[in-house]
Amino acid sequence: MHAYRTHTCSELRKGDVGAEVRLSGWVHRVRDHGGLLFIDLRDHYGLTQCVIEPENAEFAKAEQLHAEWVIRVDGRVDARSEETVNPKLPTGEVEVRISSLEVLSAAEELPLPVFGEPHYPEDIRLKYRFLDLRREGLHARIARRGDIISSIRRRMIEAGFFEFQTPILTASSPEGARDFLVPSRLHPGKFYALPQAPQQFKQLVMIAGFDRYFQIAPCFRDEDARADRSPGEFYQLDVEMSFVTQEDVFNAVEPVLRGLFEEFGDGKPVPQEFPRIPYKESMRKYGSDKPDLRNPIELSDVSEHFRGSGFKIFAGLLDKHKDGRAWFENAEVWAIPAKGGGSRAFCDRMNSWAQGEGQPGLGYIFFREGEGAGPIAKNIGADRTEALRTELGLADGDAVFFVAGIPKDFADFAGHARTRVGEELELIDEDRFEFCWIVDYPMYEWHDEAKKIEFSHNPFSMPQGGLKALETQDPLEVLAYQYDIVCNGVELSSGAIRNHKPEIMKKAFAIAGYDEDVLEAEFGGMLRALQYGAPPHGGIAPGIDRIVMLLCGTDNIREVTMFPMNQQAEDLLMGAPSEVSPEQLKDLNIRLSLPKT
Numbered sequence: 001m002h003a004y005r006t007h008t009c010s011e012l013r014k015g016d017v018g019a020e021v022r023l024s025g026w027v028h029r030v031r032d033h034g035g036l037l038f039i040d041l042r043d044h045y046g047l048t049q050c051v052i053e054p055e056n057a058e059f060a061k062a063e064q065l066h067a068e069w070v071i072r073v074d075g076r077v078d079a080r081s082e083e084t085v086n087p088k089l090p091t092g093e094v095e096v097r098i099s100s101l102e103v104l105s106a107a108e109e110l111p112l113p114v115f116g117e118p119h120y121p122e123d124i125r126l127k128y129r130f131l132d133l134r135r136e137g138l139h140a141r142i143a144r145r146g147d148i149i150s151s152i153r154r155r156m157i158e159a160g161f162f163e164f165q166t167p168i169l170t171a172s173s174p175e176g177a178r179d180f181l182v183p184s185r186l187h188p189g190k191f192y193a194l195p196q197a198p199q200q201f202k203q204l205v206m207i208a209g210f211d212r213y214f215q216i217a218p219c220f221r222d223e224d225a226r227a228d229r230s231p232g233e234f235y236q237l238d239v240e241m242s243f244v245t246q247e248d249v250f251n252a253v254e255p256v257l258r259g260l261f262e263e264f265g266d267g268k269p270v271p272q273e274f275p276r277i278p279y280k281e282s283m284r285k286y287g288s289d290k291p292d293l294r295n296p297i298e299l300s301d302v303s304e305h306f307r308g309s310g311f312k313i314f315a316g317l318l319d320k321h322k323d324g325r326a327w328f329e330n331a332e333v334w335a336i337p338a339k340g341g342g343s344r345a346f347c348d349r350m351n352s353w354a355q356g357e358g359q360p361g362l363g364y365i366f367f368r369e370g371e372g373a374g375p376i377a378k379n380i381g382a383d384r385t386e387a388l389r390t391e392l393g394l395a396d397g398d399a400v401f402f403v404a405g406i407p408k409d410f411a412d413f414a415g416h417a418r419t420r421v422g423e424e425l426e427l428i429d430e431d432r433f434e435f436c437w438i439v440d441y442p443m444y445e446w447h448d449e450a451k452k453i454e455f456s457h458n459p460f461s462m463p464q465g466g467l468k469a470l471e472t473q474d475p476l477e478v479l480a481y482q483y484d485i486v487c488n489g490v491e492l493s494s495g496a497i498r499n500h501k502p503e504i505m506k507k508a509f510a511i512a513g514y515d516e517d518v519l520e521a522e523f524g525g526m527l528r529a530l531q532y533g534a535p536p537h538g539g540i541a542p543g544i545d546r547i548v549m550l551l552c553g554t555d556n557i558r559e560v561t562m563f564p565m566n567q568q569a570e571d572l573l574m575g576a577p578s579e580v581s582p583e584q585l586k587d588l589n590i591r592l593s594l595p596k597t
Helices: 059-063 120-129 136-158 199-207 247-264 279-286 313-319 344-356 376-391 406-425 464-470 502-510 516-530 542-549 584-589
Strands: 020-033 034-040 048-054 069-081 096-104 181-183 191-193 214-221 232-242 277-280 332-339 365-366 371-373 399-405 435-439 446-448 450-457 483-485 490-497 537-540
Touching: 020 096, 034 069, 034 279, 048 406, 059 450, 120 537, 136 214, 136 247, 136 371, 136 542, 199 214, 199 232, 199 537, 214 279, 232 247, 232 490, 232 542, 247 344, 247 435, 247 483, 247 490, 247 537, 247 542, 277 279, 279 406, 279 490, 313 332, 313 490, 332 376, 332 406, 344 365, 344 399, 344 406, 365 376, 371 376, 399 516, 490 542, 502 516
Parallel strands: 048 096, 277 435
Antiparallel strands: 020 034, 020 069, 034 048, 069 096, 181 191, 214 232, 232 537, 332 399, 365 371, 365 399, 435 483, 446 450, 483 490, 490 537
């Protein structure tokens, strides 16, 4: 017999009755039933009920057991009586009658419970993550993560992609988030950087002629934590393809994601076609470039109903800001229809929420007895109110909220208000997945504080129209072959068709304020590579952590990450970041200059 087990704690079934077996695992809990001791024994695979009688020579030893002790038991498989069968367990029709028991490892008093799923402070959970990971829910999510990654890898290989690994120690990049820097001992005063993404390397893989690449890539960014983003490090499905258009990338990625969500989505429907939504349209319809399409609410421009109206706040804004050179610089009034929200109590609640978000309020009209009610309806009159109701398809019992100003300033808030209304009125269908591609991003944006044009997305993207567009169009009107994929309001990834011509790269960076000397110093490797025959290429990098988060039905990325940091970017389990010795600093030729406390 094996030293520790003949079966795992999930394997035994009714067909094993009468067999002599050996199990090892953790004591999940001990129950005393009239002298009999029942021990629920747990391992990675599942749980088996074991039982021992008082007359057994090992009974005294069993009485000493506590939760999370590691034990080995030998015994006979018995069938449970009909009334004690547990249909919730795969092993619920049997139990092991213990003949011998050995304690392999005792456990001290636990700082947090493993049995059950009680809410517990996150700092305790992270400090004792090895215990937290034993809890059923988290343990299952981490195991599911492994299955999801295995499925991704299999699907990519079946689609003809080759898996390569790119460097972890590389050069610092001036674009994006802050780098994590690694001092060089061999080159005093110089630093490596951990890659924010394998962006340049995967393009170089294409230039090297490998055609279809993927990698489950670790990425490192020194940025603040959010519920859907880990501080420090994360993983992405990094993909790049040669001789492709934007549609080719979509057609390669969609089947992988669709199949993945069908496999692990617990039966929730997945669309067979992912719609393509231009960035400008997405901002206008949803107030966001990561719209949750499960929410049926669409924003509408209703400016004409207020122009010259008796509601002077909106009418004055529309008249004052009407000569901007682009849509987002002219004042507008947007409507947020709210079917089922037609009560003063709900409207007042939404108005209070808006004030809590730092807004002056949220204007509204609600409809009852065939007419609109509220201060706005009174000010614009019955005809304009009825025209609004008709255009938006509203009826008695419905409401509409309004935001006004310059769209680039209020669009984000309008999107949050749309989400809030959808959640409050339970309009969002939680039982399906909705994907979309956001396309036609602007190549550049205006940075108000710096008073300059900057890249809005990825600086290595191909502008639509190529070099001619950069030379002849207003930079703020140039679109790029850049795209995001979004699921249920979560941005899974950005991607782009890359610029593969050095003259376009030089011009694109010149518009953003980089002269050729800076370009050579910061991106010389990429610039040189483009000068020696680069294929048209493009790619994308969906976030593994966010995919797993969606498939596990949680909105906190730490619930699908094995050893996450806390919100302050601290590893409470291993004690990182930590101080290092003076000898280590001396080896690296580093002297600390700490801020005064």
